[in-house]
Amino acid sequence: MSKILVRKSGPLKGTVKVSGAKNSVLPIMAASLLAQDTCVLEEIPALRDVEVMSEVLASLGADVKKNADGILEIKSTKVDNFEAPYDLVSKMRASFLVIGPLLARMGRARVSLPGGCAIGARPIDLHLKGLSALGAKINLGHGYVEAIADKLIGDKIYLDFPSVGATENIMMAACFAQGQTIIQNAAEEPEVVDLANFLNSLGANIKGAGTDTIRIQGVKELGGTRHTVIPDRIEAGTYMVAAAITGGDVTIKNALPDHLKPMIAKLKECGVEIEENGEHIRVVASNGIKAVDIKTMPYPGFPTDMQSQFMALLSVAEGTSVVIETVFENRFMHVSELNRMGANIKIEGHSAVVQGVKSLEGAQVRATDLRAGAALILAGLTAEGVTEISDVYHIDRGYVEIEEKLKKLGANIERVE
Ligand SMILES: CC(=O)N[C@H]1[C@@H](OP(=O)(O)OP(=O)(O)OC[C@H]2O[C@@H](n3ccc(=O)[nH]c3=O)[C@H](O)[C@@H]2O)O[C@H](CO)[C@@H](O)[C@@H]1O
Numbered sequence: 172m173s174k175i176l177v178r179k180s181g182p183l184k185g186t187v188k189v190s191g192a193k194n195s196v197l198p199i200m201a202a203s204l205l206a207q208d209t210c211v212l213e214e215i216p217a218l219r220d221v222e223v224m225s226e227v228l229a230s231l232g233a234d235v236k237k238n239a240d241g242i243l244e245i246k247s248t249k250v251d252n253f254e255a256p257y258d259l260v261s262k263m264r265a266s267f268l269v270i271g272p273l274l275a276r277m278g279r280a281r282v283s284l285p286g287g288c289a290i291g292a293r294p295i296d297l298h299l300k301g302l303s304a305l306g307a308k309i310n311l312g313h314g315y316v317e318a319i320a321d322k323l324i325g326d327k328i329y330l331d332f333p334s335v336g337a338t339e340n341i342m343m344a345a346c347f348a349q350g351q352t353i354i355q356n357a358a359e360e361p362e363v364v365d366l367a368n369f370l371n372s373l374g375a376n377i378k379g380a381g382t383d384t385i386r387i388q389g390v391k392e393l394g395g396t397r398h399t400v401i402p403d404r405i406e407a408g409t410y411m412v413a414a415a416i417t418g419g420d421v422t423i424k425n426a427l428p429d430h431l432k433p434m435i436a437k438l439k440e441c442g443v444e445i446e447e448n449g450e451h452i453r454v455v456a457s458n459g460i461k462a463v464d465i466k467t468m469p470y471p472g473f474p475t476d477m478q479s480q481f482m483a484l485l486s487v488a489e490g491t492s493v494v495i496e497t498v499f500e501n502r503f504m505h506v507s508e509l510n511r512m513g514a515n516i517k518i519e520g521h522s523a524v525v526q527g528v529k530s531l532e533g534a535q536v537r538a539t540d541l542r543a544g545a546a547l548i549l550a551g552l553t554a555e556g557v558t559e560i561s562d563v564y565h566i567d568r569g570y571v572e573i574e575e576k577l578k579k580l581g582a583n584i585e586r587v588e
């Protein structure tokens with residue numbers, strides 16, 4: 172089993188390029204099941220999750236080819252299987268995103284229930300509410316969801332919570348529904364917009380993505396396309412925090428400031444200087460870090476996927492911060508690991524009270540999920556001695572070459588077997 176070793180690293184300096192967004196590429200790959208022609212996807216990050224989604228699509232009968240660096244070609248003409256099995260869906264929750272397109276395309280889908288994970292129970296009731304509103308009969312049994320519909324008919328669907336995955340699944344299913352589907356209280360995340368842009372470039376008719384009301388006018392078929400995936404705002408935010416926690420000066424390339432507003436605002440509140448320049452962001456931290464309060468919210472609020480990385484930063488800030496998690500009910504697994512490194516964080520219900528300490532100390536810690544792992548790397552960059560992180564496969568789900576990228580900035584980090 173691999174481990175990542177991190178040692179205290181001086182101010183990080185230099186330039187780092189952000190990869191394509193994991194949370195865009197996964198739904199877009201699922202959506203390519205709807206296309207009659209080849210889909211060429213660019214800026215595909217070399218991530219474990221992308222490999223798993225490729226396996227899922229291949230198991231359904233799609234032809235998935237990895238071409239030159241970062242280019243994926245998907246041909247779905249021969250898709251003939253409507254079942255996504257447990258062994259693939261259990262590897263990655265986002266595999267559940269194939270249920271919408273499979274149902275739309277084949278009138279039938281059987282997909283393993285994804286189950287919860289370290290950050291919460293993560294039910295799929297809103298996905299199913301949407302699909303049944305479109306006319307699908309839903310049966311649950313033996314750990315699988317089966318959705319069947321002779322035809323789908325557009326409807327008005329109000330989401331009780333602006334779920335990213337439910338918005339995406341419903342949007343994909345509605346592409347071939349008769350008439351208009353309206354999703355109200357839809358998720359507004361940039362990745363939802365990227366998916367809608369991809370589907371529209373195939374010939375779909377989707378309006379309003381990026382607002383809380385999305386209108387999908389059903390069409391008869393979708394063609395092929397070439398699409399470049401948006402940059403990963405969470406990876407960008409993680410390198411912004413790496414610069415801040417080490418008192419560094421880092422320019423982040425291929426980052427869209429528009430998608431990073433909450434991270435930019437909170438880092439500025441912490442006393443970090445940020446320069447926005449087109450698709451570059453420069454982060455300069457030379458005056459220490461001040462405590463700030465954070466509340467995670469659906470987009471455009473502060474992203475839950477950046478909560479643990481900011482918690483690492485605030486654990487060495489001057490003063491006391493309060494971090495409130497409102498999106499997932501159990502996303503504080505990193506707290507006990509950070510406390511093992513000398514942080515002073517107390518959990519009170521959905522809040523964590525972070526009393527900043529002068530310094531952290533290296534320890535053996537466990538990446539309990541993807542972003543928790545990133546937070547431990549960030550903490551390790553500022554901790555005295557060695558931080559030894561286990562279960563790093565979580566980190567590989569969502570960060571392309573994280574050691575190499577950090578090493579280029581001057582970090583003392585290595586992977587050992
Ligand atoms: C692959 C991907 O894009 N993953 C992202 C996506 O996950 P995902 O799409 O799973 O997240 P959701 O937006 O659906 O979940 C948000 C909240 O809604 C709840 N919920 C969701 C669906 C449902 O049917 N019922 C229900 O109660 C969840 O348990 C959670 O508490 O958005 C999350 C919230 O920004 C991010 O943290 C994940 O990185």
Ligand SMILES: C=C(OP(=O)(O)O)C(=O)O
Pocket residue numbers: 264265290476541542569
């Ligand atoms: C929670 C995350 O991803 P997923 O929904 O794929 O588990 C994440 O990217 O932080």
